[in-house]
Amino acid sequence: MFDRSIPMIGFHTIIKAHESVDALIRLIEEGLAPNGFNTIILEMRYAFRCFPEYSTGTITYEDAGRIADACEQHGIRLVPLLPCLSHQSAGPRSIPYPLFQAHPELLERQGVVPGTDWPDFVLHSWCASNDDVYQYIFPMIDEMAQACRAQAFHIGMDELFDVAVCPKCRSKAPAELYARTVKLLHDHLAAQGLDTMIWGDRLLDAQKMGYSMWEGDRFGVHPALHRRDEVTRDIIVCDWHYEWHSAGYPSVETLVKEGFFTIPSFWRDEKNAAHFWLHALEAQYLANRHGWAGKLGGMLCTNWRSLDDEAVGNMLASIRGEDADGPGADIGRVIRDMAPKGRKMFEYHSFKTE
């Protein structure tokens, strides 16, 4: 299980290619470990042994093992991520991943014309009423968890737009479909001693909180927050917000109050990240004062470009304080600015006393 007695100082990245593994290990050794990072969430485009024909990239089982070795040497927990339910297509977003090209019946929306793009279409999702998908997804999760020697698994679950649209799902509540999916995946992971992580956006009422349809829900999914028997409070919730919200970030408070180990998650703008963090700390103070069940569990810096040599070089230059430019330089600045704030959490009373 994932140790919650210490604050998580996390880095999330996508990695697609076998050739990029050395770059990630270099980032771990020269950038993340020296700055106190203790968790990496790794969204691998992976070459499955269990279903080679449904591979989404060229990261192999052995590659994941090498990354796990590097992490272990530095006391870093490696958390693999497989996007579940939503995000079943990526760049171009109208073309689903190979599993769903072979099994289009598993998709929630049929007949999307290739090339259709925002604002006509966003992303493919799988059908939350067709459990045939798990004969593929469970072995994929198990293999990635084993390859990474994981204590926790991140199942994504973000930016769900196509829900309750197919004939099987249409009569059901979106919140019910979402919560049921969380429960199925959570219970599969828990049976193997693995903790579950999710992105938090579908649990948030976008209109009420002043968030966009990306970082909060507009499609009837967010009432799932109150389905406690399915969206269980042992789930670790990564609450991502990348924009500047001048009135604060009410989601952190809501999620902590609800009982979640909550991880504010940043992207590429160091000013927005610092602003978000300042507001997130209020949630921790309120939690202590009022005895809320949840906790501000640390922080997560995210990288949404696939990692490669060039990006890692720019990240490391920014982390060293050099005036870097190009892909990754912005992520390096966020790491440079936010890691010290994360390390400071180790001094907090609420973590010290556990």
Ligand SMILES: [Zn+2]
């Ligand atoms: Zn459906």
